[in-house]
Amino acid sequence: MSLGRHHDPIVAIATAPGRGAVGIVRASGRDLSSLVLALTGRTLLAPRHAHYGPLLAADGQPIDHGLAMHYPAPHSYTGEAVLELQAHGGPVVLQLLLARCLEAGAHMGLRLAEPGEFTQRAFLNDKLDLAQAEAVADLIDASTEAAARSASRSLGGAFSAEIDALAERIVNLRMLVEATLDFPEEEIDFLERADARGKLAAVELAVTSVLARARQGALLREGLRVVLAGQPNVGKSSLLNALAGAELAIVTPIAGTTRDRISETIQIEGVPLHITDTAGLRDDAAASDEVERIGVARSWESIHSADAIVFLHDLTRLADPAYLAADAQIAQRLAGADPARIFEVFNKADAPGATAPHREGLSLSARTGAGLDALRQALLARAGWQAAPEGLFIARTRHVQALRGCAEHLAAASAHAGQADAALDLFAEELRLAHTALQAITGRFSADDLLGEIFSRFCIGK
Numbered sequence: 001m002s003l004g005r006h007h008d009p010i011v012a013i014a015t016a017p018g019r020g021a022v023g024i025v026r027a028s029g030r031d032l033s034s035l036v037l038a039l040t041g042r043t044l045l046a047p048r049h050a051h052y053g054p055l056l057a058a059d060g061q062p063i064d065h066g067l068a069m070h071y072p073a074p075h076s077y078t079g080e081a082v083l084e085l086q087a088h089g090g091p092v093v094l095q096l097l098l099a100r101c102l103e104a105g106a107h108m109g110l111r112l113a114e115p116g117e118f119t120q121r122a123f124l125n126d127k128l129d130l131a132q133a134e135a136v137a138d139l140i141d142a143s144t145e146a147a148a149r150s151a152s153r154s155l156g157g158a159f160s161a162e163i164d165a166l167a168e169r170i171v172n173l174r175m176l177v178e179a180t181l182d183f184p185e186e187e188i189d190f191l192e193r194a195d196a197r198g199k200l201a202a203v204e205l206a207v208t209s210v211l212a213r214a215r216q217g218a219l220l221r222e223g224l225r226v227v228l229a230g231q232p233n234v235g236k237s238s239l240l241n242a243l244a245g246a247e248l249a250i251v252t253p254i255a256g257t258t259r260d261r262i263s264e265t266i267q268i269e270g271v272p273l274h275i276t277d278t279a280g281l282r283d284d285a286a287a288s289d290e291v292e293r294i295g296v297a298r299s300w301e302s303i304h305s306a307d308a309i310v311f312l313h314d315l316t317r318l319a320d321p322a323y324l325a326a327d328a329q330i331a332q333r334l335a336g337a338d339p340a341r342i343f344e345v346f347n348k349a350d351a352p353g354a355t356a357p358h359r360e361g362l363s364l365s366a367r368t369g370a371g372l373d374a375l376r377q378a379l380l381a382r383a384g385w386q387a388a389p390e391g392l393f394i395a396r397t398r399h400v401q402a403l404r405g406c407a408e409h410l411a412a413a414s415a416h417a418g419q420a421d422a423a424l425d426l427f428a429e430e431l432r433l434a435h436t437a438l439q440a441i442t443g444r445f446s447a448d449d450l451l452g453e454i455f456s457r458f459c460i461g462k
Helices: 033-040 091-104 117-124 130-141 145-155 158-178 187-193 196-222 236-244 290-305 321-334 372-383 397-417 424-442 448-455
Strands: 010-013 020-029 051-056 062-071 081-089 224-229 262-268 271-277 308-314 342-347
Touching: 010 091, 010 117, 020 091, 020 117, 033 051, 033 062, 033 081, 033 091, 051 091, 062 091, 081 091, 117 130, 117 448, 130 145, 130 158, 130 424, 145 158, 145 196, 158 196, 158 397, 158 424, 196 271, 196 397, 224 236, 224 290, 224 372, 236 262, 236 271, 236 308, 236 342, 236 372, 262 372, 271 372, 308 321, 308 372, 342 372, 397 424
Parallel strands: 224 271, 224 308, 308 342
Antiparallel strands: 010 020, 020 081, 051 062, 062 081, 262 271
16 A cells, blocks of 8 residues: 555445445545535535435436535544445445546546555544554454454554553653763762662563553454364364354264365354364375365365364274374374474263273363363463453554564663663663564554555455
8 A cells, every 4th residue: 555645535435345224435535525516416514414315426316315424624534524425235326426436536536445545544644543543453353252342442542552651651761861871970870869770670560561461462353273183083073063063064974074174263252263174184095085185285284374283083993003003193293393282182082982092181072062161271271361351452463573572672671771881872772672662553653564564454445
């Protein structure tokens, strides 16, 4: 997205594609008076009031009858003048209105909005900071109630307020340190009297607290990628169905029934888990055909990119040497993965002939549901989830990374402050870098390419 075109007037359909009761076409720009006249036949609309009437084509005939609302700058979502046209939500009607807007606004350079451009303008016009702007998309994309509530808090400024408070404390510490740089004979005693190291330790502790909650917020937004892996017929599809509470995957006694990846998102305590059922893992010689071989290859792709791997075993086949040998081959191939990602799970605990697990792990029955709660809690623990505290805000990976960077610079500043010769120039520089890392979260300091990357992921019309 080009930041150089942010003064152009823009227009887009602001509602989701498809049919609906109501659809909205939204325009934003410095002066939309000619567009108001062309679409409504009125020279003036009372600010922030809904006006019912015909929405006009170029020949003066109505395209539809609906509502027109005008929001003069700066009292609008984008900070510019905004015109919203609400019509019946048929795709043809909305496309006709959009085309008419582009036609009527051609003389002033009205163009189709790019993804996220309305929210980008809200950011550029100081209606939202960057963290709040990202929360708009997060609220739309929220897959759980907890994620939606946390995104709403971030949109309301809860996360930004925490970051701004941290930044202010670091700025005050910077002022204290930098004020001493011109007085080298007095700087050590001055900083000791001002308890600079104590203030720094308090800021480090506060950053650690916000970082911990940001990790929780990022988990609410992004969820955990879980892959069910194991030999054919160990119960992976049954486990997926049991976790999802629906018959998503076909379950039969025939080996190789699942021939490709099946994915489903569920939630546990508000945390989204993206669970993938994979084709049974066996070597190419044992695969029934080329389709199954491709499915097995895709299974390994999913395993390598997963946050958690549920390695499923069949308790009724632990006395079968061939089964154990195949399990050992899978285990050997998984040996390169982080052990913390692998969950040893033994299925069919309720079946006749089930034996005790041959190694440490979790026993369950996908058929009866026994042991499922223990698996759910183990997955949450693997994700680092703790019971959601009140006031949890949504966060993104980049926010977590920025907070980690801030914490690292504060740690380096603490090391410099503790030196006998008190290298205050380096102390001050680390504080500056910590401050910059925080500013990147709210957009007080952000590169143009970062802004383009963030807003390009929004939907058109938002």
